[in-house]
Amino acid sequence: MIHEAVRPFVLREEFERLIHCDEPNATYGLDVPFTVLEGEESIERNLDRDRLIDIQLPQKLDAKKLLAAHQLAAADGTRFTEDVSLYFHYNHERIRVLRGTEYNIKITRPIDQKIGEIIYKDYILGGEWG
Numbered sequence: 001m002i003h004e005a006v007r008p009f010v011l012r013e014e015f016e017r018l019i020h021c022d023e024p025n026a027t028y029g030l031d032v033p034f035t036v037l038e039g040e041e042s043i044e045r046n047l048d049r050d051r052l053i054d055i056q057l058p059q060k061l062d063a064k065k066l067l068a069a070h071q072l073a074a075a076d077g078t079r080f081t082e083d084v085s086l087y088f089h090y091n092h093e094r095i096r097v098l099r100g101t102e103y104n105i106k107i108t109r110p111i112d113q114k115i116g117e118i119i120y121k122d123y124i125l126g127g128e129w130g
Contacts, residue, residue: 002066002083003058009103009119010058017098018060025093027084028056028100056100061087 001018003010018026032052038045059082066083069090073080080086084095103123107116
């Protein structure tokens with residue numbers, strides 16, 4: 001099981017649901033609520049938003065295969081932004097997506113901290129926390 005400190009609003013029940021998921025590889029995710037297009041300096045390709053997943057953590061993956069995937073990526077010089085995409089790239093195995101929550105934000109930018117403060121006040125101090 002993998003998690004990251006920059007996602008502090010995960011409930012114990014979400015960890016338990018992941019642990020008890022009958023599939024060996026699973027992650028949380030949400031629909032992408034905005035349009036995403038592919039390109040660098042100009043638009044090169046439309047992406048089908050209905051097929052995109054906003055990946056969240058925690059994630060559950062086969063540890064030996066994950067370690068091997070990290071080693072292959074290091075040898076290839078290939079970079080990934082999180083472990084599910086790395087794992088899938090090298091193993092091509094099914095990874096179940098469990099419905100995530102809007103509260104499971106990643107706090108990496110100053111605006112995320114402000115949003116996190118609101119979640120903390122309303123979700124945790126407000127009594128909705130597990």
